[in-house]
Amino acid sequence: MHLELGFVVDSIKGKLLAGNEKTIVNGVEIDSRRVKPGYLFFAFKGESSDGHDFLEDAWKNGAAAVIVSRGDCLTKAGPGKSLILVNDTLDALQDLAAAYRRSFNIPVVAVTGSVGKTSTKDILALCLQSRFKTLKTSGNYNNEIGLPLTLLQLDKTHQVAVLEMAMRGQGELLQLATIAQPSSALISNVEKVHLETLGSLENIARAKAEVMATLGAGDFALINGDSPLLEEAVRPYAAKKYRFGYSKSCDFRIEETIIKNQGIEIRLICLGQSEKLFLPLPSRRWAMNAVAAAAMAFLLGVPLEEIKSSLLNFNPGSKRLEIIPLPDGGKIINDTYNANPLSMINALETSRELQEKGKLVAVLGDMLELGDYEQEGHREVGHHAVKNQVDLLICIGERAAWMAEAARAAGMAGEQVRHFLSKEESIGFLKQSLNSSDTILFKASRGMQLESLAEEIYSEVGRRKA
Incomplete structure (x- = not known):
């Protein structure tokens, strides 16, 4: 990241109360303890602490500017300290991420689903890394705070971004998609998760389909072809749709899964051609994750042989099987x-x-x-x-x-x-x-x-x- 403070002010509709618009910003943080020289510090108000109480710490650590929603913070800004006032610091973070993302003309993949979205995202990123410099969501940075922070890690060397998107209610994926402006989307499944906020599987399917709302006619989505509810939910969206799963209508169709050699062999039809994949994880439930990731990587231009090699090196990480x-x-x-x-x-x-x-x-x-x-x-x-x-x-x-x-x-x-x-x-x-x-x-x-x-x-x- 290499931004002038003036770009930041314009992007977040803020007021520069102290500082110089020509100041260079090279990173973003919401925790004052992790601020580095040249970073922006967004002062978030949480349940147990308020970032506005830690502005001095952020400046002490070298913050190029702090972004606040309280006008009384101006009294803390001494000589050489930059301060931007906004109505809401979360909105400001999201607006900056959206503006910054628009400066990159690269494929951005949104990955969502009720179950297995993190593992699908990890396998997809692994497959893409064989050919492209890839940015992927790390940890649980998949919500209204984590997604903007991930986007703001983009730099000119990245050739593709893989963004995990989570939600608990209607409208949340639409918000994340509006910020990230993905060029493709992967919906892994629709299951009985978050029923306490959404009420029914039909509502979950509609909420998941919102990730496609910002896709254009030239963009595409890869969806679970075994889910009639999801099929119905994505119908209104214009983007081209590919399908993966066990159903005969799937473009990437699993024919058989065989547990062998401490892994799983997946026999599938890939756009009409018979193929075999091997994932070094002895679990049938991971077959769908692997095929979804492999299919998306293939659609983004990674040759199948490179995808097969990448799958052999997959490690799900701790606490996942x-x-x-x-x-x-x-x-x-x-x-x-x-x-x-x-x-x-x-x-x-x-x-x-x-x-x-x-x-x-x-x-x-x-x-x-x-x-x-x-x-x-x-x-x-x-x-x-x-x-x-x-x-x-x-x-x-x-x-x-x-x-x-x-x-x-x-x-x-x-x-x-x-x-x-x-x-x-x-x-x-x-x-x-x-x-x-x-x-x-x-x-x-x-x-x-x-x-x-x-x-x-x-x-x-x-x-x-x-």
């Missing part, structure tokens, strides 16, 4: 990054396929943000624990009680099901009941932080012989 071997042929499957009913069921199926000996143990915690589907969703997981022949089901959290009830009702013996209100309550029982030949799945919503339990159990069971 992270397989930790145990001494006697068992394994801990740490899939605690997040959870919803579909990903829980998929994780149970994957764990069953990966089990070699010992017990199949599922340690499952609460799933959050399910709205009216909350009880049914947890019960559905309990039924699937029985269907996948789980030998020991440990349910943790208030909502997880429904899982335990459903498992018992579906025929699981009483001694095979235990419910605990907290992780702490479960530790003693788990240490007593597990050994190093077992396959042990840990999964729950992010808010449950079940990874700490997985780590503690590994430190105990990982040293133990069967």
Whole structure:
């Protein structure tokens, strides 16, 4: 980034109360502790702190200017300090990101979906990096704050940007798309996530389709071709539509998936041509993520052979189907990054396929943000624990009680099901009941932080012989 302060002032409709329009800006930050020389500091007011109270810290760290929404801050701006007044600092950040993005004539891909959007984004970026200098969303920078901050990391060396976009309600993806102005969009799926704010799958599909609102007739979208609801939701949008999935009408159609060699082989028809992909992750649920990413990379000009090579190097990162071997042929499957009913069921199926000996143990915690589907969703997981022949089901959290009830009702013996209100309550029982030949799945919503339990159990069971 190399911007004059005058461009910033014009872009955010601000008033330069102190400083020089010719001052050069080379970065953006919302945390005064991370400000570097030449950065803009946006003073955000949060629940527990107010950035306006840390202007001196930002200047001390070398801020080129601070952006505030309180006029009384002018008294803090001494000689050589620049200050811009705006009505709302979040709006200002978004306006600057939108203006800055317009100065780059490169492909920008928006990636969204109910489940798996982060992994799809990561695989796509990996495939694109074989040919293009790629900017991608890092961490959870996928919302109304993170997306602008990601866009403001663009520089003249970037040839493509892959932006993850999250939402919890109607209109949020439209807002993000308006800021980012994507040239293509990938919608991975529509599932029962955020029902508490959107109410129905139809509303979720419509909210996801908003990512296409700013696409022009010359742009394109890649959508899940197995979802009739999504098909209906994207109908009003003009952009060309490609489809991926298992349905015969898909442009990128999965014919078969085979678990082999600690990975999954995916046989698909790619725009009429038979191909094979291999992902070094033994999970069928990742096949759709891999095919979506590969298809988008292909549509953006990456040759299929380069895509295949990139997939071989994919590592999902910690807490996403992270397989930790145990001494006697068992394994801990740490899939605690997040959870919803579909990903829980998929994780149970994957764990069953990966089990070699010992017990199949599922340690499952609460799933959050399910709205009216909350009880049914947890019960559905309990039924699937029985269907996948789980030998020991440990349910943790208030909502997880429904899982335990459903498992018992579906025929699981009483001694095979235990419910605990907290992780702490479960530790003693788990240490007593597990050994190093077992396959042990840990999964729950992010808010449950079940990874700490997985780590503690590994430190105990990982040293133990069967």
